[in-house]
Amino acid sequence: MFNRDRWIEIFETISKNKLRTFLSGFTVALGIFIFVILFGLGNGLKNTFQEFFLDDAGNAIFLNSGKTSKPYKGFKANRRIEFENDDLNDIKENFSFFLEYLSPRIDRNATSSYKKESNNYNTRAISPGHQFIEKTILMKGRYINQSDIKGKRKSAVIGRLVAKDLFKTENPIGKYIELGSTTFKVVGVFQDEGGDREERNIYIPFTTRQLIEKGNDKLNSIVMTYRKELGHTGAVAFEKVLKKYFKEKKSIDPSDTEGIYIQNPTDDIKQSQDFAVVLQYIVSLVGLGTLIAGIIGISNIMVFVVKERTKELGIRKALGASPRSVIQMILQESIFITTISGYVGLFLGILVLENIGLNLEEYFIKNPYIDLGTSLSATIILIIFGAIAGYIPAKRASSIKPIVALRDE
Amino acid sequence: MIQIKNLYKSYKMGTSSLHVLKGIDLNIEEGELVAIMGSSGSGKSTLLNILGMLDVADKGDYILDSVPIKNLNETKAAKYRNKFLGFVFQSFNLINYKTALENVSLPLYYQGIKRKERQESALDYLDRVGLKNWATHLPSELSGGQKQRVAIARAMASKPKVLLADEPTGALDTTTSYEVMDLIQKINQEGKTILVVTHEPDIAQMCKRIVKLKDGVIIEDKKVNQVLASSYV
Numbered sequence: 049m050f051n052r053d054r055w056i057e058i059f060e061t062i063s064k065n066k067l068r069t070f071l072s073g074f075t076v077a078l079g080i081f082i083f084v085i086l087f088g089l090g091n092g093l094k095n096t097f098q099e100f101f102l103d104d105a106g107n108a109i110f111l112n113s114g115k116t117s118k119p120y121k122g123f124k125a126n127r128r129i130e131f132e133n134d135d136l137n138d139i140k141e142n143f144s145f146f147l148e149y150l151s152p153r154i155d156r157n158a159t160s161s162y163k164k165e166s167n168n169y170n171t172r173a174i175s176p177g178h179q180f181i182e183k184t185i186l187m188k189g190r191y192i193n194q195s196d197i198k199g200k201r202k203s204a205v206i207g208r209l210v211a212k213d214l215f216k217t218e219n220p221i222g223k224y225i226e227l228g229s230t231t232f233k234v235v236g237v238f239q240d241e242g243g244d245r246e247e248r249n250i251y252i253p254f255t256t257r258q259l260i261e262k263g264n265d266k267l268n269s270i271v272m273t274y275r276k277e278l279g280h281t282g283a284v285a286f287e288k289v290l291k292k293y294f295k296e297k298k299s300i301d302p303s304d305t306e307g308i309y310i311q312n313p314t315d316d317i318k319q320s321q322d323f324a325v326v327l328q329y330i331v332s333l334v335g336l337g338t339l340i341a342g343i344i345g346i347s348n349i350m351v352f353v354v355k356e357r358t359k360e361l362g363i364r365k366a367l368g369a370s371p372r373s374v375i376q377m378i379l380q381e382s383i384f385i386t387t388i389s390g391y392v393g394l395f396l397g398i399l400v401l402e403n404i405g406l407n408l409e410e411y412f413i414k415n416p417y418i419d420l421g422t423s424l425s426a427t428i429i430l431i432i433f434g435a436i437a438g439y440i441p442a443k444r445a446s447s448i449k450p451i452v453a454l455r456d457e
Numbered sequence: 458m459i460q461i462k463n464l465y466k467s468y469k470m471g472t473s474s475l476h477v478l479k480g481i482d483l484n485i486e487e488g489e490l491v492a493i494m495g496s497s498g499s500g501k502s503t504l505l506n507i508l509g510m511l512d513v514a515d516k517g518d519y520i521l522d523s524v525p526i527k528n529l530n531e532t533k534a535a536k537y538r539n540k541f542l543g544f545v546f547q548s549f550n551l552i553n554y555k556t557a558l559e560n561v562s563l564p565l566y567y568q569g570i571k572r573k574e575r576q577e578s579a580l581d582y583l584d585r586v587g588l589k590n591w592a593t594h595l596p597s598e599l600s601g602g603q604k605q606r607v608a609i610a611r612a613m614a615s616k617p618k619v620l621l622a623d624e625p626t627g628a629l630d631t632t633t634s635y636e637v638m639d640l641i642q643k644i645n646q647e648g649k650t651i652l653v654v655t656h657e658p659d660i661a662q663m664c665k666r667i668v669k670l671k672d673g674v675i676i677e678d679k680k681v682n683q684v685l686a687s688s689y690v
Binding site: 057060362363365366368369370371372446449451 | 544
């Protein structure tokens with residue numbers, strides 16, 4: 049392949065036919081350039097999307113109860129299903145394989161007051177695991193702990209906005225607030241990325257709530273997180289066995305769609321991921337389209353180039369060029385030009401992508417990029433098709449008799 | 458040098474075929490300067506193309522420098538052309554983006570000669586046709602006569618056995634034609650075998666032998682007293 053003389057001959061031809069060189073080079077460079085830009089922007093769109101929908105979603109599962117809609121095992125329809133403390137233990141015992149954190153929830157609205165300030169807040173009775181399920185961030189003091197649960201202590205962890213409303217600039221830790229008709233001691237202040245509504249919550253031990261409500265063992269709902277390494281498939285399986293278990297335990301008709309509700313955000317995540325995949329397909333399709341347009345462009349140019357050179361090729365053959373050397377010359381020339389200009393286009397595209405990348409976030413395009421593998425393969429595909437597009441007319445030109453090629457028009 | 462026996466050639470024109478050469482016998486010795494004459498359609502260009510291996514005969518023998526020329530594929534024909542033959546065309550057929558020097562050295566490139574030797578040799582041939590000072594000029598910067606002299610230098614550069622000239626003066630005025638013929642005569646005097654296809658009698662008179670073709674057969678083949686072109690220049 050390497051023959052110094054042939055390369056010199058090719059360089060001479062290239063440098064003396066600037067328009068032709070420019071046309072074929074430009075086509076390839078433009079094709080790759082547009083491919084890199086579009087593909088990169090598409091990837092940027094995907095990034096934004098993923099950040100938007102996927103990053104905030106956790107691995108939490110919410111178990112809620114409602115009324116049954118079908119009669120079963122002697123129970124009438126329209127029966128209210130309730131969770132109790134032993135449901136918590138059953139989940140711990142039977143589903144430890146799936147389980148990460150677990151907490152009950154009992155939500156009550158109560159007027160809360162400190163000194164002269166008072167307001168209506170949601171008090172949520174929970175267990176310590178709730179901190180991780182809700183991703184609560186502690187600012188001061190501590191969270192509800194196991195001794196609070198066991199001792200049914202009157203401890204409260206208040207939201208940042210609750211502290212601001214009731215205590216103003218005072219440090220709330222160790223102070224006593226009235227929740228309804230019961231006095232609680234503030235042990236911590238928290239913030240939450242979920243927004244203002246979350247920061248107007250007050251957390252208390254669920255056992256304390258049950259004690260206040262005449263020692264019952266009712267729970268509103270149960271929240272838990274599954275182990276992340278299980279993935280979507282594991283989460284769906286968990287949801288399924290959990291539902292089956294509770295339908296059996298609470299004597300609900302297996303075909304009843306009501307009574308027990310499980311809210312599994314992994315379904316949303318899955319949907320988002322599916323959408324991301326579709327987005328990826330669209331991006332790939334755009335890339336493919338650009339590439340095909342580029343291939344057609346370079347093919348046209350090559351056909352034109354060979355046509356234009358028919359007479360020259362005839363002269364070369366009359367002077368002793370073999371058909372093989374004619375084809376070789378055309379191919380080597382076209383591959384050389386497309387390779388160089390392909391990489392120029394690639395380089396420029398990546399350069400532009402890097403530079404505009406930071407300015408496009410408001411248009412929902414974040415960190416646009418193209419991986420080197422994709423862009424290199426695109427370049428190589430264009431080079432190969434350029435060579436094929438050159439080979440066919442070159443083959444034909446090389447087999448034309450010189451006398452035909454030299455015939456005066 | 459060249460032996461042709463019973464050469465036939467016809468072209469298919471739709472259903473019928475057009476017989477262009479109908480049995481040509483011709484012997485050309487080394488060092489001859491032969492004019493092939495005839496009106497258009499007489500088959501003279503076809504004969505030259507077959508001699509130049511640019512075209513293939515239907516029937517007959519062609520022996521060039523004791524090598525039988527037959528069953529040629531394109532690659533072999535290219536090799537023979539490069540080794541045995543030099544071409545001069547009516548329309549010069551120089552490659553327009555190459556300088557005079559590069560045009561002359563092109564056949565040497567296809568002989569696989571090294572670049573430096575190529576250029577030295579090409580410059581030498583340009584000098585012989587009196588165009589050494591025009592070596593770096595493109596064909597577009599040369600006059601018709603100069604172009605034809607570059608073409609002759611190119612044809613000579615590969616040291617061919619036979620020089621084939623197809624209407625070499627067809628596109629030139631009289632004075633320039635005589636200059637080109639003067640050059641051809643000088644090359645012939647150095648011992649090169651040359652065939653010139655022409656329809657101009659005065660050009661034919663500058664050769665040593667005239668072969669007249671009509672309707673695909675030789676009607677006349679005579680030696681002539683060569684008129685030296687230099688006497689007109």
